Amino acid sequence: MAGRAWFWKDEGKAMKATVTVMLKQGVLDPQGEAVKSALGTLGFGGIQGVRQGKVIELDLADGTTEADVTAMCEKLLANTVIESYRVEIGA
Amino acid sequence: MKAAVLVFPGSNCDRDLAVAFQQAGFSVDMVWHKDTGLPDGIDIVGVPGGFSYGDYLRCGAIAAQSPIMRAVADHAGRGGYVLGICNGFQVLCETRLLPGALMRNAGLKFVCRMQGLTVKTADSAFTAGYAAGQAIDVPIAHHDGNYVIDADGLAHLEGEDRIAFTYRGNPNGAVADIAGVLSANRRVLGLMPHPERVVDASHGGTDGAAMFTSLADTLVTA
Numbered sequence: 001m002a003g004r005a006w007f008w009k010d011e012g013k014a015m016k017a018t019v020t021v022m023l024k025q026g027v028l029d030p031q032g033e034a035v036k037s038a039l040g041t042l043g044f045g046g047i048q049g050v051r052q053g054k055v056i057e058l059d060l061a062d063g064t065t066e067a068d069v070t071a072m073c074e075k076l077l078a079n080t081v082i083e084s085y086r087v088e089i090g091a
Numbered sequence: 092m093k094a095a096v097l098v099f100p101g102s103n104c105d106r107d108l109a110v111a112f113q114q115a116g117f118s119v120d121m122v123w124h125k126d127t128g129l130p131d132g133i134d135i136v137g138v139p140g141g142f143s144y145g146d147y148l149r150c151g152a153i154a155a156q157s158p159i160m161r162a163v164a165d166h167a168g169r170g171g172y173v174l175g176i177c178n179g180f181q182v183l184c185e186t187r188l189l190p191g192a193l194m195r196n197a198g199l200k201f202v203c204r205m206q207g208l209t210v211k212t213a214d215s216a217f218t219a220g221y222a223a224g225q226a227i228d229v230p231i232a233h234h235d236g237n238y239v240i241d242a243d244g245l246a247h248l249e250g251e252d253r254i255a256f257t258y259r260g261n262p263n264g265a266v267a268d269i270a271g272v273l274s275a276n277r278r279v280l281g282l283m284p285h286p287e288r289v290v291d292a293s294h295g296g297t298d299g300a301a302m303f304t305s306l307a308d309t310l311v312t313a
Contacts, residue, residue, distance in 0.1 A: 079152065
């Protein structure tokens with residue numbers, strides 16, 4: 001991982017973390033339900049369910065680890081009472 | 092008796108809350124969110140309604156990380172009183188001073204109207220001026236008041252008599268009609284309705300006044 005990070009740094013590109021925050025399964029998502037209903041109104045019948053979440057992109061400074069991003073999720077980016085999150089690290 | 096009322100960027104019920112405390116006999120300090128400490132001798136902290144930080148990320152999430160909230164958590168940890176109303180309730184849930192979370196209203200609409208409530212417990216400094224089971228009318232005005240807590244958490248709240256108020260006719264989908272909850276030590280209350288908006292006959296109601304007068308009674312005799 002360190003080697004790849006060095007490669008990206010060499011290219012002048014920051015590492016990116018993409019955090020996807022979704023309501024936990026079992027928590028009713030009223031916005032997703034409304035989107036599903038609107039899709040049905042438009043004639044799109046092939047939908048069984050819609051869940052709406054959010055995507056947060058972070059440009060990481062050198063040395064910021066996935067563990068750091070996880071700590072950010074736990075402390076601020078997600079409310080773990082109702083939300084789950086997924087972290088992807090990439091260029 | 093001293094109350095502190097917090098002011099965040101986007102707070103809009105801070106002055107109403109200050110007036111409600113003053114009418115009950117409190118002296119009130121307004122405290123800016125960037126302050127790192129509360130003034131000396133504060134008995135109760137009011138976290139007001141509004142749209143702190145524009146409700147960015149989640150309602151109350153950014154305010155919960157502000158410097159003053161560390162001081163409020165310390166105050167609560169020492170057994171100090173805290174009252175969070177509407178956005179203030181959201182902030183207290185985000186800081187984990189209260190359990191659960193507040194989600195988008197089930198009907199997706201901002202709800203602004205007079206709302207019937209049931210006082211579920213008179214066993215707190217906030218509700219001692221009411222009778223358990225009493226029906227009161229208090230305004231609500233929120234988009235994210237849909238209280239969510241897991242089954243275990245709900246069982247704790249019910250078993251420990253920590254549900255302070257419930258809605259009569261659920262306006263937002265809240266679990267078990269919950270409008271307000273108490274902390275384990277009963278000294279932190281968060282609620283979505285606005286008692287500070289019904290403390291004077293000119294408001295069109297006075298059902299909120301007993302909250303502030305019973306707080307004053309408790310703190311005078313303490």
